Amino acid sequence: MTLIQWFIFFLIIQVVHFLGTWKLYEKAGRKRWEAAIPVYNSIVLMKIIDRPTWWTVLLFVPIVNLIMFPVLWVETLRAFGKKSEIDTALAVLTLGFYIYYINYTQDVTYIPSKNAVQNENTVSSLLFAIVVATLVHTYLIQPFTIPSSSLEKSLLIGDFLFVSKFHYGARTPMTAVAAPMVHDSIPVAGVKSYSKWPQLPYFRFPGAQKIQRNDIVVFNWPADTVYKFFDRSGRRADKPIDKKSNYVKRCVGTPGDNLSIKDGVIFIDGKELVLPERSKVQYSYKVAIDGKTPINFEYLLKELNITDPVGQIASDTIIFSALTSESAARLKNTPGITSVTRTIDKSADKRIFPHTQAWSQDNLGPVYIPEQGKTVTLNKESLPFYKRLITDYEGNDLKVNGDEIRINGKVTNSYTFKQDYYWMMGDNRHNSEDSRYWGFVPADHVVGKPVFIWMSLDQNIPWGKAIDKVRWERLFTTVGGDGQPVSYFKYFVLALLGYFGYSFYKKRQAKKKA
Numbered sequence: 001m002t003l004i005q006w007f008i009f010f011l012i013i014q015v016v017h018f019l020g021t022w023k024l025y026e027k028a029g030r031k032r033w034e035a036a037i038p039v040y041n042s043i044v045l046m047k048i049i050d051r052p053t054w055w056t057v058l059l060f061v062p063i064v065n066l067i068m069f070p071v072l073w074v075e076t077l078r079a080f081g082k083k084s085e086i087d088t089a090l091a092v093l094t095l096g097f098y099i100y101y102i103n104y105t106q107d108v109t110y111i112p113s114k115n116a117v118q119n120e121n122t123v124s125s126l127l128f129a130i131v132v133a134t135l136v137h138t139y140l141i142q143p144f145t146i147p148s149s150s151l152e153k154s155l156l157i158g159d160f161l162f163v164s165k166f167h168y169g170a171r172t173p174m175t176a177v178a179a180p181m182v183h184d185s186i187p188v189a190g191v192k193s194y195s196k197w198p199q200l201p202y203f204r205f206p207g208a209q210k211i212q213r214n215d216i217v218v219f220n221w222p223a224d225t226v227y228k229f230f231d232r233s234g235r236r237a238d239k240p241i242d243k244k245s246n247y248v249k250r251c252v253g254t255p256g257d258n259l260s261i262k263d264g265v266i267f268i269d270g271k272e273l274v275l276p277e278r279s280k281v282q283y284s285y286k287v288a289i290d291g292k293t294p295i296n297f298e299y300l301l302k303e304l305n306i307t308d309p310v311g312q313i314a315s316d317t318i319i320f321s322a323l324t325s326e327s328a329a330r331l332k333n334t335p336g337i338t339s340v341t342r343t344i345d346k347s348a349d350k351r352i353f354p355h356t357q358a359w360s361q362d363n364l365g366p367v368y369i370p371e372q373g374k375t376v377t378l379n380k381e382s383l384p385f386y387k388r389l390i391t392d393y394e395g396n397d398l399k400v401n402g403d404e405i406r407i408n409g410k411v412t413n414s415y416t417f418k419q420d421y422y423w424m425m426g427d428n429r430h431n432s433e434d435s436r437y438w439g440f441v442p443a444d445h446v447v448g449k450p451v452f453i454w455m456s457l458d459q460n461i462p463w464g465k466a467i468d469k470v471r472w473e474r475l476f477t478t479v480g481g482d483g484q485p486v487s488y489f490k491y492f493v494l495a496l497l498g499y500f501g502y503s504f505y506k507k508r509q510a511k512k513k514a
Helices: 003-027 040-048 064-079 085-093 098-105 122-139 297-303 325-332 383-393 463-469 489-513
Strands: 141-145 159-164 175-178 194-199 216-220 246-253 258-262 265-268 283-289 310-314 317-323 337-342 364-368 375-377 398-401 404-407 414-416 421-425 446-456
Touching: 003 040, 003 098, 003 194, 040 064, 064 085, 064 098, 064 122, 085 098, 122 141, 141 446, 216 421, 246 265, 283 325, 297 325, 317 325, 325 337, 383 398
Parallel strands: none
Antiparallel strands: 141 159, 159 446, 175 194, 216 246, 216 446, 246 421, 258 265, 258 364, 283 317, 283 337, 310 317, 375 414, 398 404
16 A cells, blocks of 8 residues: 555544544543544543553554554443443444444443443453563564474474564564464464555664674565465465565575575685584485494484484485584494595576576575665676566566566666665575575565574474473573573573572561561
8 A cells, every 4th residue: 555545544544433432522521523633532532441641652553453443442432331241242343333323322421530440341451461462472572483494403393482573673564454473374274364455564673783694584485475384285375575484594695795605615705604603504415334334323313313314325325314514424433334425416406596597506606695775787697686676575667678678667777776685594405495596585574583492392202202302401592692502491490499489488478477
């Protein structure tokens, strides 16, 4: 929707509000015209229903306002003595139009300072609790679960994370009508959780930091057109930006970088990218055995905590689809293993972005990562890199006729980017669908920064062995930082025991004094 369309919609809402409440305003001792003045009418309404004036702000917060409206409908009825369950149900089910009936047909009496009497409405309280939870979920911290092994050994399948929205700046919802605290589908029901209309313009609050190389980032998958996550039916869904599937990868290229990959090693502006100590990069390896010496592979797989597939392709050759360099060195020193060779893909693969070069997942580039305000030359060679950016991500009309390139009807040989872009990759190099396959991640697709692992469950262990299923060493660990992860779970338990012990002591002391 355009700004003019939003303004017209806003005025319609004001007219609807005025027509349905002006008599109630008068019965509350206010003036009729106060129900008609935008924003001011909300402030006055908060006074009438005996609620904080700052609630007015919540009416303009996307998603949150959808919950606030029923709260205000119910609270308005309560302010005029309509507190029954039937009144509450009618307010919600009629989308507030039950207030019209009260306004024009019922002789109601205004109850000032209604909240001085402790007669709380359960529905109103529940809805406001959802409002608070939605605010936290949208603007501060969002829970996230690792769904795939693309960052395996750095982040594991079954890790439950808290993702910070304020590190990179909270993004306001672009999808105005959606169920709170769920993503693109409603759990269990499996139905779409949002309406594509109306859409709000992109806006992000200032963040505490910018995305740095090697940061692990949660973002909306730019190329997402799947009906739902892991759906293989082939159904296509064109989703709003903030309802595209959430991915988590490591940022290895930032705006303005020239990125290359040579034999699986990342180079930025010609220099090898130094990865942090916590980054556990994995590649696939070919392992040769002599066929004579007994090897306890079951023990090795458990010792090295190998979770990705292992397969024998010949009597003397085994493929490990994902190994760290430390694990590869351990295998080399195992009696019976004659060689451990890292797989390096050099064959041309048209799946590799931009799908026009003879590149592979281990050898590609250089690729210029677009930076806001910077200009690139457009021609037949460079256009495949930036076509999707120009059309899908930045909303331009692009037409190509031979060597002629037209953007928004004008012939051009250059383009200036409207936002920053990033290059995201998984640490599990040969088992990660990432920027090597679908290209750049726009800044407006960034969701947040994973900061904390509060729970971790091993998906290969049944719930019957619940104690073993929990990865205790990963509980309450930070995602970033120097050195190896340290669990703070024991300190949390000690603090919790201390709190309960102190509370018990205070109660005992109070009883003795009584």
